[in-house]
Amino acid sequence: MNERTSEGNPKANAQERFKKFLGKNNLRVTNQRLAIFEAAYSVKDHFTAEDLLTFSRKIDTSVSRATVYRTLPILVESETVREVDVGKDYKYYTVNLHQKTFQAQVICVSCDKIFEIDAPFMEWYGKTVAEKLGLEVVSQRLQVTAKADPEDPACICQNNRSPQEMIGAGSHS
């Protein structure tokens, strides 16, 4: 699966999607937009608009807060970044690696991290409910706010394991 083209390279792939989106919508490829894209893809985790501003400026000092805010919707619409609203008064974002499976968020109030987990069943569930109401799903989110048991050293806040690994993805009965 390793090709010399962007196939199999999530970031290059996303960048292509981003540029294609810009072209298709008569939006211009500017240094700032590229820097912001680059910055987003340099973050491993979830980030805020303010984070993105900081990281973007390390790549291109001219990037302004306004441009970050104006670029974020473009990143979201081009499906290179996903918006993750956990109910705080600011939004989180994370790169979109184009998984097929529906993602749920587990927000740990103890360590303040957000874990993304595959929840394909949820997608089916939401769709079923919507259909019964005669509606069509636009988007859905399952959000679990949780806290660490301070006595439990095996919790995901302490160990450095991936959520997928701990949950045993794919092994739904």
Place this chain on the structure above:
Amino acid sequence: MNERTSEGNPKANAQERFKKFLGKNNLRVTNQRLAIFEAAYSVKDHFTAEDLLTFSRKIDTSVSRATVYRTLPILVESETVREVDVGKDYKYYTVNLHQKTFQAQVICVSCDKIFEIDAPFMEWYGKTVAEKLGLEVVSQRLQVTAKADPEDPACICQNNRSPQEMIGAGSHS
């Protein structure tokens, strides 16, 4: 349906819970707080802080916006009102009739209404996921954003049926 005790009377029941909570926390029973409680329970549906201000003022003209905002957390903590954050830049609230079952929200972007539906399975699902991560659930939400098929007159936006009725609650195989 008119009982003289609070048994079976959700509103009286909630008011008792509210007052008990105030007492327990050395908070005073003021006219404004009672008016705000009363206003919340006069709304059938979801309401915003601003809505609540408007309704409260019909009961007690002296209620101020600040007091509404200061009272809302008390209503939430006393479990007489539930906070429903659908990702807009303001929050919704709804009276808490103390259902045992976990509630999911279906937000219709076409008619701009929020439907609450029983989703007991979801509660189990979230708990299971959290446990596998070594965490303890604090709260969870399943949110389905949906739109009406404009051709479909049978959708819940058009007919006046209850979500529960349309979904056929309880009939999970």
Place this chain on the structure above:
DNA sequence: ATCAATGCAAATAATTTGCAAAAAG
């Protein structure tokens, strides 16, 4: 050249807060 995109600073809008006056216990 043309028109979109930028940075800046000011505007928004929901919610929060400081403070002196009013009310509850």
Place this chain on the structure above:
DNA sequence: CTTTTTGCAAATTATTTGCATTGAT
């Protein structure tokens, strides 16, 4: 009387916007 609560107006904070200038095509 003592302490909490109130209304008011000003503060806060994430995000948005107007505008003159810069930059992509």
